[in-house]
Every structure is written in C-alpha cells, then in structure tokens.
Amino acid sequence: MTIRTRVAPSPTGDPHVGTAYMALFSLCFARQAKGQFVLRIEDTDAARSTPESEQSILDSLRWLGLDWDEGPDKPGPYGPYRQSERLNIYKSHVDELLDKGHAFHCFCTQERLSEMRATQMQNKETTRYDGLCISLSKEAVDEKLAAGEEHVVRMKVPNDGTCVVKDGLRGEVPIEFSQVDMQVLLKSDGNPTYHLAVVVVDHLMEITHIIRGEEWINSAPKHMLLYDYFGWDMPELIHMPLLRNPDKSKLSKRKNPTSIRFYQRMGFLPEAVLNYLGMLGWSMPDGEEKFSLPAMIEQFDVSRISLGAPVFDVDKLKWLNGRWLREDLDDDGFADRISEWAYNRENLKKIIPLIKERVDIFSEVSDMIAFFAAGLPDITETDLEIKNQSADETKKILQFALWDLEAVTLWQKEPLQALFEQLAENLDLKIRDVLAPMFIVLSGKPVSPPLFDSMVIIGPDMTRARIKHGIDVLGGVSKKQNKKLEKEYQTLRRSRA
Numbered sequence: 301m302t303i304r305t306r307v308a309p310s311p312t313g314d315p316h317v318g319t320a321y322m323a324l325f326s327l328c329f330a331r332q333a334k335g336q337f338v339l340r341i342e343d344t345d346a347a348r349s350t351p352e353s354e355q356s357i358l359d360s361l362r363w364l365g366l367d368w369d370e371g372p373d374k375p376g377p378y379g380p381y382r383q384s385e386r387l388n389i390y391k392s393h394v395d396e397l398l399d400k401g402h403a404f405h406c407f408c409t410q411e412r413l414s415e416m417r418a419t420q421m422q423n424k425e426t427t428r429y430d431g432l433c434i435s436l437s438k439e440a441v442d443e444k445l446a447a448g449e450e451h452v453v454r455m456k457v458p459n460d461g462t463c464v465v466k467d468g469l470r471g472e473v474p475i476e477f478s479q480v481d482m483q484v485l486l487k488s489d490g491n492p493t494y495h496l497a498v499v500v501v502d503h504l505m506e507i508t509h510i511i512r513g514e515e516w517i518n519s520a521p522k523h524m525l526l527y528d529y530f531g532w533d534m535p536e537l538i539h540m541p542l543l544r545n546p547d548k549s550k551l552s553k554r555k556n557p558t559s560i561r562f563y564q565r566m567g568f569l570p571e572a573v574l575n576y577l578g579m580l581g582w583s584m585p586d587g588e589e590k591f592s593l594p595a596m597i598e599q600f601d602v603s604r605i606s607l608g609a610p611v612f613d614v615d616k617l618k619w620l621n622g623r624w625l626r627e628d629l630d631d632d633g634f635a636d637r638i639s640e641w642a643y644n645r646e647n648l649k650k651i652i653p654l655i656k657e658r659v660d661i662f663s664e665v666s667d668m669i670a671f672f673a674a675g676l677p678d679i680t681e682t683d684l685e686i687k688n689q690s691a692d693e694t695k696k697i698l699q700f701a702l703w704d705l706e707a708v709t710l711w712q713k714e715p716l717q718a719l720f721e722q723l724a725e726n727l728d729l730k731i732r733d734v735l736a737p738m739f740i741v742l743s744g745k746p747v748s749p750p751l752f753d754s755m756v757i758i759g760p761d762m763t764r765a766r767i768k769h770g771i772d773v774l775g776g777v778s779k780k781q782n783k784k785l786e787k788e789y790q791t792l793r794r795s796r797a
C-alpha cells in the first residue's frame with residue numbers, strides 16, 4: 301500500500317502557522333514511508349474562501365520548503381485538488397446514502413432549530429438535531445420536495461451506544477453517539493458541508509493517514525459512520541495537539557502573530573521556522589533541538605510525537621533562528637539570504653519612488669527606509685501622544701483600523717486609502733487625525749514616506765502586527781474594553797451598510 305497523506309487548508313484568511321504544522325507532519329509521515337503528500341484546498345465555504353488566501357497559503361508553504369506531490373497547481377491522477385471544482389460529485393453520494401436509509405431530508409426551519417437548541421440548552425442537554433424529519437413518510441417527503449420546500453440532507457446518527465475512535469497517538473477514544481449531531485451533509489444550496497466533502501474526497505484520493513488538529517477528534521464519529529455507510533475503509537487518524545499561546549489558550553492572532561507571512565517579514569529563516577514547528581510536536585531520538593527537514597523525515601516516527609500542549613513561543617523561535625543564522629550561514633550565505641529577504645533590487649525599486657523626492661544624498665536614505673525592513677518599531681506611549689486625541693481615542697482608531705484591515709483581500713493603495721477615508725468619516729474625524737497614529741505605529745515616526753504605498757510594501761501581516769503592537773504599547777484592550785469597542789464598531793458597520 302502506498303502511504304498518502306494530505307493537508308487540507310481552508311483558504312479563508314492568512315496562511316496560518318497551524319497549517320504549516322499539519323503540513324510538516326503530514327509531509328514527514330509520507331516522505332519517510334516513500335509515499336505521497338497532497339495539498340488540497342478545502343474551499344467548501346464559498347462565502348469565506350478567496351483566491352488571494354489560497355495563493356498565499358501556497359506561497360507560504362513553498363517558502364517554508366514544504367513541497368507537495370499533488371495540489372491545485374500540480375495536477376495528478378486524483379484531481380481536481382480544489383473542493384469547489386468537485387461539487388458535482390457529492391449529489392450522487394448523498395443519493396446513495398438516502399437510498400440506503402443512512403441519510404434523510406430535513407425541512408426544519410431555522411426558527412424551529414433555534415428553539416430546539418434553546419430548549420436543549422435550558423435543559424442542559426447536548427445540542428443536537430432531535431430527528432423530527434426522520435419520521436416523515438416517503439410520500440410526505442416527495443410532496444415537500446415537489447413543492448420546492450427548502451431543505452438540507454442530514455446523516456443519521458444512532459441515539460445511543462458508543463463510537464470508539466482509534467487515534468494514532470491516543471489509542472482508543474470512546475465518544476457517546478448521543479453527543480454526536482445529525483450532521484448536515486448537503487446544504488440547502490445543494491453544496492456539501494466539510495464533513496461530507498472531506499470523507500468522500502479523502503476516500504477518492506486514497507488517503508491512508510489523516511493528520512489533523514485535535515479539534516477535529518469530536519467529528520471523527522461522524523466521519524467513521526460515513527465511511528461505514530459507504531462501505532469504505534477508514535484511513536488512520538492522527539490528531540495533533542493544538543498549538544497554544546503562552547497562556548495555554550488556543551493559538552490565536554489576538555495574542556500572537558499566526559500568519560506565516562509575518563514570520564517571513566520578520567526575517568526568520570524558513571528552515572528555522574520548520575525546525576521550530578517540528579520541535580513543538582516531536583523530538584529527535586538524540587534529543588537535539590536543532591534539526592533539518594531531511595533529518596526529521598529520516599528519523600520520523602509517530603510514536604515520538606508528544607501529546608503535551610505545545611506553546612508557540614516567539615522568543616524560543618528567535619533563539620533557534622539565531623542558531624541557524626550563526627551555525628549554518630557563512631558570510632557569503634548570510635549576504636545571499638539577507639538580500640533574498642529584503643535588501644534586493646526588486647524591493648528597492650518599489651521603495652525608491654517613495655523617497656526619491658525627499659532625499660538629496662544617499663546617506664539620508666537608510667534612516668528613511670529602515671522601517672520597511674524592520675520588525676515592530678521601538679515606540680512608547682509618549683510617542684503615541686497625538687494632539688487633541690486621548691490615548692483611548694487613539695487606541696480606538698487603531699483597533700477599528702485593525703478590524704477593517706483584517707477584512708481587506710485586495711492589499712493595494714486605493715482600497716487602503718478608501719478604507720481610511722471611510723473610517724475617518726464614520727468616526728467623524730479628519731483623515732489626518734486617523735492617520736496620525738498610523739504613521740507612528742507603522743514607521744516609528746510622525747512622518748514617513750506616503751503611508752498607503754508604504755503599507756503595500758510592508759504587507760498586510762506586518763502592517764497589522766505593527767498596529768497591534770501600537771495598541772499593546774497603549775496598554776492593550778481588556779476583555780471589557782474589547783466588548784464595548786466591538787459593539788461600537790458593529791454599530792458603525794451597520795450604519796455604513
């Protein structure tokens with residue numbers, strides 16, 4: 301049997317370090333067994349998926365050196381490798397389940413489902429579809445379908461009994477069926493949900509081992525039932541422990557930069573980032589912390605994956621990166637890599653038009669452009685004192701800008717400018733008042749080369765990381781403040797719509 305693994309990111313945002321973590325372990329597992337590693341784009345959520353996000357996932361994984369054997373850009377015998385391009389195959393699979401009596405049409409309205417959930421919550425029961433539509437007669441269903449009544453298709457799940465999930469790291473994990481929802485398989489628009497799509501496509505792609513985050517373990521019973529209903533062999537499951545913030549909560553961008561592009565911008569070496577991700581979940585037999593991808597592949601052994609909660613600690617990553625810089629790059633290598641990173645002709649050519657008018661001699665250049673290649677600027681609360689603005693107002697401007705920027709998919713000058721003009725209008729401020737703190741958090745100074753052009757060059761992840769840093773310098777946003785700000789932000793958004 302050829303071992304086949306896959307990573308299946310949803311292209312709904314920044315390329316997340318968690319995706320790289322799953323990709324790394326899936327790749328090591330497959331390569332060690334001389335098998336294949338597949339990249340599949342899980343874009344079943346059409347409303348949230350974007351081509352820009354897909355592209356940056358591909359770019360970031362490739363930057364890290366995680367190369368796949370088959371993927372959306374690498375046609376293979378099991379394509380297409382984008383879920384959205386296979387939407388036509390699911391209907392027949394659902395029909396098969398309906399015919400065999402493993403699935404049913406559900407005509408319940410949103411109102412009924414909300415009421416049902418509210419009652420279940422009140423009674424402290426698991427929120428779970430109560431099975432009402434299972435009892436509809438075939439005639440009743442046909443009649444409703446003929447009348448064009450809106451419906452979904454759900455899978456049947458036993459009301460009692462235990463499902464024993466076999467996990468490559470945890471052994472047998474018993475989960476009561478009464479805790480498992482009768483999952484929607486086909487949405488009312490006729491498209492599959494993740495749960496149906498992932499099972500069907502993993503099977504069609506002959507995936508033998510599924511390595512994914514432990515947040516999916518509770519979904520395993522649904523998937524196991526589906527494999528069983530279809531009469532297919534179940535791939536082996538390996539649920540990796542989730543990456544965590546230093547406070548042990550699930551790694552989140554509110555507390556830690558989570559985008560791979562941020563680490564690229566900061567000037568981390570891809571081999572160090574990979575090494576760090578490897579080290580978070582796994583250890584070399586000799587205990588050495590610094591190891592390369594080929595060494596990890598050679599030595600890879602699932603039994604050395606640790607089940608502890610791995611904390612993503614940027615300081616530790618920095619320490620490891622320092623070792624890679626010093627131990628693996630001679631001066632020539634260092635020079636090559638630093639120019640590959642930022643000090644290259646292509647980058648300079650983007651920056652020069654922004655500063656040419658402002659300098660007379662070269663020695664003025666480096667100070668002016670340093671912020672393009674810097675990390676988080678060294679600023680204090682005093683630097684962020686803006687005329688006629690309280691610190692809370694400044695913080696609000698930064699936070700609202702950050703939320704607005706998180707939704708930007710087209711990172712170009714014009715949309716950025718329009719976004720800030722709109723924000724100023726919404727806040728009833730002059731644009732220069734909104735931009736004043738931006739200059740400081742982005743460049744470290746009250747003046748800088750043109751702001752929107754600079755943001756384009758700095759890139760979305762670093763721009764947002766610097767704004768977030770500015771908010772932190774002002775004392776951060778407490779949970780309570782966040783609630784208040786979010787409310788105000790939503791009101792503004794609604795009035796804008």
Ligand code: GLU
Pocket residue numbers: 307308309310342498511512513516
């Ligand atoms: N799109 C899911 C995720 O990114 C895939 C989970 C899986 O590997 O099945 O978490």
